[in-house]
Amino acid sequence: MNIPNPEGQGRLIARVINKGLCVRCGACVGLCPYFNYFDGKVVVMDLCPAGTFQCLQVCPRADYEGTSSFKGTSAGDIGECREILMARSTDEAIQKRSQYGGVVSALLIYALEKEVISSAVLTDAGDLFAPKGRIVHRRSEVLDCAGSRYSASGGLSAMNTALKKGYSRLGVVGLPCQMEALARMRLVQPDGEERADAVSLRIGLFCTWALDYPSLTAYLARQKVEGPVLKADIPPPPAETFKVQTQVGWRSFPLSDIRPMVQKGCFLCEDMTAETSDISVGTAEGRNGWNTVIARTETGSQLLKRAINEGWLETDDLPGASLDHLREAARNKRHRARQAEIDRSTQDE
Ligand SMILES: Cc1cc2nc3c(=O)[nH]c(=O)nc-3n(C[C@H](O)[C@H](O)[C@H](O)COP(=O)(O)OP(=O)(O)OC[C@H]3O[C@@H](n4cnc5c(N)ncnc54)[C@H](O)[C@@H]3O)c2cc1C
Ligand code: SF4
Ligand code: SF4
DSSP, rough: OOOOOOOOOHHIIIIITTTTOOOOOTTTHHHHHHHHEEEEEEEEEEEOSSSOOOOHHHTTTOOOOTTGGGGOOOOSSSSOOOOOEEEEEHOOOHHHHSSSSSSSHHHHHHHHHTTOOSEEEEEEOOTSSSSEEEEEEEEEHHHHHHOOSSOOOOTHHHHHHHHHOOOOOOEEEEEEEEEHHHHHHHHHHHHHHHHHTTEEEEEOOOOSSSHHHHHHHHHHHHHHSSOOOEEEEOOOOOEEEEEEEEEEEEEEEEEHGGGGOOOOOGGGGGSSSOOSSSSSEEETTOOOOEEEEEEEHHHHHHHHHHHTTTEEEEEEOOOHHHHHHHHHHHHHHHHHHHHHHHHHHHHHH
């Protein structure tokens, strides 16, 4: 694509989109009318004459003087931790629908019912198309979105829609790159702070990588996986498999087949545990049906305490060995990403 304006949108297209580094977080989609998300792809609809830089400022894969301060600034390997523990939902219906222990869905339903938030931006399965962002208001809608889709969803475009409609007290669930986009949004000129203030709760998911949706669907079609994928999972090492469940049951595929479909931009991502969220949630090593939970801020800590005290979550101590492994995995991800960035800069020179 020819770029008439080398700044603002032009810089984002040249440095992120044309280089295949977009990780489909959705933060630019709907913030700017010239970007759209459809079926796993972020599409440039037209070239922006304004040069306002907002898309560039918010993009987690773009360097921008005023807003890139989150990249690589973590003091530790998993960021700020006020509390770290294992937990699961005490509600069987939530446990049944969710990916692991249902902590994310339980916290969301708790926050909606106790009016901590008025609505939330989640990711749904996307029916016949790629996963996508969805605005939800009630328990049944949270449960519709439960479970992990291992491709990126452009989910923050739904947040931009909600903000445009004047929603406030929003909850947002997202991957670390999406949490970084939210953190950058606060610094975006001219009205980022106002937009960020409308988000009252940020729940981040742990993430090692996400897959390119078109490549994944083409692969599953070649493997004759028919019908919608009901659930997907990546069991912990040493399994080395990617599992999908359809109406006819589970099938497993070697991770070596899946890894080539990882989004190119994920190799530059330093954050494994969503360090800029209020609460981060991942799997619990060696404990099926449980989550590892990190409360990072006063908001996150208060919500977690209330949900535990009122019996919505059952908890246990996180074993020292699991914490060590988590820290090591987070350090390794950061190290690999920094090396990839050095390699990329050297090639660009
Ligand atoms: C792409 C991806 C990679 C992940 N990698 C790891 C990892 O390496 N290690 C680890 O411990 N955990 C990882 N997770 C997190 C893990 O799969 C669970 O989401 C997390 O443990 C919460 O479990 P839960 O039972 O509380 O979730 P649930 O209660 O089932 O809620 C899951 C929530 O995730 C949201 N969601 C689903 N898919 C996406 C998506 N593509 N983008 C944004 N939000 C989404 C849904 O809106 C839902 O609200 C990953 C998740 C994703 C989506
Ligand atoms: S990474 Fe996010 S903000 Fe950047 S171009 Fe892609 S969708 Fe837009
Ligand atoms: S690895 Fe990073 S960039 Fe890729 S999906 Fe996960 S959080 Fe986003």
